[in-house]
Amino acid sequence: MSPTELPPTEPASPEVPVPEDALLTVRGLRKAFGQHEVLKSIDLEVRRGEVVTLIGPSGSGKTTVLRCLNGLEVPDAGVAEFAGQLTVDFSTPVAKKQVLALRDRSAMVFQHYNLFPHKTVLENVIEGPVQVQKRPKAEATQEARELLARVGLAGKENSYPFELSGGQQQRVGIVRALALRPQLLLFDEPTSALDPELVGEVLAVIKELADEGWTMVVVTHELAFARQVADEVIFMDGGVVVERGHPDTVLRDPREERTRQFVDRLLNPF
Amino acid sequence: MSPTELPPTEPASPEVPVPEDALLTVRGLRKAFGQHEVLKSIDLEVRRGEVVTLIGPSGSGKTTVLRCLNGLEVPDAGVAEFAGQLTVDFSTPVAKKQVLALRDRSAMVFQHYNLFPHKTVLENVIEGPVQVQKRPKAEATQEARELLARVGLAGKENSYPFELSGGQQQRVGIVRALALRPQLLLFDEPTSALDPELVGEVLAVIKELADEGWTMVVVTHELAFARQVADEVIFMDGGVVVERGHPDTVLRDPREERTRQFVDRLLNPF
């Protein structure tokens, strides 16, 4: 994300939710690995300031959706449109530049954090702003410190990732994404690699970001979190969207039997 | 566990819970790694047919307790007594034979399954009975098949571990432990490496074993499971037992503030 492509409104500040204008619209997203069709025409609409959560069994394609949105995977077909500025049609061969432009608009937080182990916390955070966005190092450092402080990591700037708990590492992962000032945050099961008693601290940070008006797509198995934070829940299975809607509907009283089974199994494991 | 040391009553069959005679009594268990005192005098009593669950924050020493019971770690002090037959005093240098005798009485189910990747499911299960206990291979195979069928793995005998889902692998891990006919089963967070929707199938198997009268110590973060299955819940922190008692007390209305905080954080992550 180069500075010239920065979004007109900085999402880091808008306390007042932006009205219902779509930030991202995806139509007919398809992706196959070899013979295996992993995504079979997925539609998605994310409005500014909205939190969409993706749920579904293992292998249903949730991670693949996020990876396509972040340009880590090139879909076989489908159209992605970012707030009128950028339209990428994957049915035709896609230019590298377009993939990069797509990637610039979002930032991903990974299940296993994927911090850079050879860099300190601060270096992890400023790597993108300084090396990619070419922002002044002093400014990037200043902002990184503020962001780290906001997620309760003041004083950890010079630690290496291995010196932090899982929850702390994931908070660094979130700050690393935030520091890019993306229009859209993508979370791929951000708490499922954490010790149970550390889950809360990370979910709290994500909830706070949602409250601040960040737009995000979150893949999660934490149904209580989804119920409390999401504007829309999408249940996927076998590469298709089975059901979508308000969390109160999808999680408490789903229309589809498959959704009900899945939610039941998660809520009452035995 | 050699055949001659087999317990007089086979725990695999007693549907009627054995009365409250202690199977295992541990007093003053201590263990330090270097300067770091990980267990500071732990007492434990497990009765035949009873399910004890250990809960507590990461690093509190739960795994270390199990490892000491299984002879994978030699404690610095303390006495372990198995139903009158075997007493091991760790304050004095312990003979290898005693550690082995201790190990023979219990079997461990690991968080990351630790199946033997180069052996099929069946080979994993019969390895102990045939190679260690020197039971006839045909008999061990027969019994392994029955056990595998009981946990829903009929037909998977010749699969390699990598061909199974996490939940299936963990069920093999459990069967591998059962096949040793130990007096005591030790579970170290048996579901925490699993995809959430696979947790249920493993907990169900453990619950069934509990219902059948197996004696077990289970380290877990699944409080709902503990509440339903455990006879006693022990909350550890910093190498000491902070609180112990009936699950309804410890998990719903603990006496200690530390316990309450921990339980709260697990039940309501944000």
Added chain:
Amino acid sequence: MNINWELVWSSLGPLLTGAITGTIPLALASFSLGLLLALVVALMRLSRNRVVSAVARIYISVIRGTPLLVQLFVIFYGLPSIGITISPWPSAIIAFSLNVGGYAAEVIRAAILSVPKGQWEAGHTIGMSRHQTLVRIILPQAARVSVPPLSNTFISLVKDTSLASLILVTELFRVAQQVAAFSQEFMLLYLEAAVIYWIICLVLASGQSALEKRLDRYVAH
């Protein structure tokens, strides 16, 4: 550059004979024995007994730190001065085995250490002794990991056997030297020998792939 194809052709028979009666049996015998030795040394190196481990460490350091040529010299020309006289072939096999033993020991040690600790514990919890766990659980898994580096050791050995001519063993390279001495075409003969070495190594490398594939049957693809 005009190549004496007639010489290439007429020398092929003797060179191949040198490879088949010298290079290949020497490499095979030394590698097999060296591997056994390496396993012992690797286990010594991993031993908790400090003396045992130090002995293994020094052995490895000397073998890897000194030229193979000197090792051959010492065994064949040095030992007789303390009363031990060994024939050329046994000397060669001993020297190359000792050499492989030093290099492969480190490979095997690393492979053993690369097997997750949980596998030891799983072995112990089903009641296996240290030795049983090592043999039935750890080594089979270490074998898979060590195939690529061991095959490198083997390939190096094949080429190193050319030094055996120093201690009176006739193999591929020695034959090339003999033919070159007569025809004065050392460049051509050395190239021809190199091609034969290369072919042997290609065969070994494809053997390695096949072995890896076989050992891979129990891991995800």
Added chain:
Amino acid sequence: MNINWELVWSSLGPLLTGAITGTIPLALASFSLGLLLALVVALMRLSRNRVVSAVARIYISVIRGTPLLVQLFVIFYGLPSIGITISPWPSAIIAFSLNVGGYAAEVIRAAILSVPKGQWEAGHTIGMSRHQTLVRIILPQAARVSVPPLSNTFISLVKDTSLASLILVTELFRVAQQVAAFSQEFMLLYLEAAVIYWIICLVLASGQSALEKRLDRYVAH
């Protein structure tokens, strides 16, 4: 076994000079250049372009499949016949660099592949190009992994430089041969040279440990 200590002592100066003016600079120069080459070859080998990757693969196979001695001969004695005449030292450095390039390429490739895929993705998600991610994220981590095997390559190189004497470069082993030729004490001089090689290798090995420790600062101990 009576040892001519006087000879040991009087030859020490020449041998050390050979090591310091021959062996060590030759090994250092060849290793540095070879490492650069190896990085390029490793990246070629990992390239998605099949031709590029095949070129790298063949290069590696030939280098590892043929005796170093022949490689030296081809460059020094063979190239002049197609009009390329290179002096001994440059020839030696070229030959050894090409050799290291083949061996180290496989080490570096393995090290790059050993960095978890998630690191590439993390680089990409913060907007880095393939090249930026490689240089800033992947290679620093691969460096740590490749220190032990590369140090093995270096140690082998140190001993292999003794072959440079074949193409008129005077180094440690050549000096030993010279002194031996006049005194007829081959065994003694070779042993003395071996001790010096061993010391060089010990120094390298301790350098390796120090480097590993330095690079380990960001991993759990």
Added chain:
Amino acid sequence: GSASTAPASSAPAAGADTSLSDVKSAGVLKVGTEGTYKPFTFHANGSGELTGYDVEILNAVAAKLGVKPAFQETQFDAIFAGLDAKRFDVVANQVSITDERKAKYDFSTPYTVSTGVIVTKSDNNSINSFEDLKGKTTAQSLTSNWYKLAQQSGANVEAVEGWAQAITLLKQGRVDATINDKLTYLDSQKTDHDAGIKIAAETTDKSLSAFALRKGSTSLTDAINKALGELAADGTLTKISKKYFDADVSK
């Protein structure tokens, strides 16, 4: 000058000299040789039987001694190590008699009398004598006595493994000359007819080559000398020499 009269007192062996009786009782004479030094010790057609001037003479000597020769081939480096280690009883490899070697080994009576020659490219007119070598570069085998002669003549010496490499360097223009046995030159010209090289100068001193034995092998040396004397007398040596050199180089 034969070294066979070296006093037995310098022998390292404390006991009696059993060198001859050992060989006789074994029935085998172990001979160290390179096998790659034409025309003295090499393989016929490159890969046939071991043969050559030195080999044939030694065979004749062994016959006289009533023992079987067992040739052991190795590089020159290893030949003397092998002699020291009692791997060989005798070295047959055109070993020139030098002072250094005489100090350590016993020598038989010489069976080769030859001269050293400077070989240069045919078009090189700058070298006509050994004095002209001053400042020039020559390629020499490290283990030959020509190495020393080149050094004494003031040449920069590059060490090579043998004749073939020396000539290659010469023709590639990387060295100016090489000194070697005239016999080697003549033999190579016999097969190669190489017009590109020539003899630029010849030594006046004769160089003598002989069998080398371990110090103290007096009885064996004497027996060999006796055999060589008989072979010289009955014309065998001359015959072998004529076969390889069309001349008698044995005296």
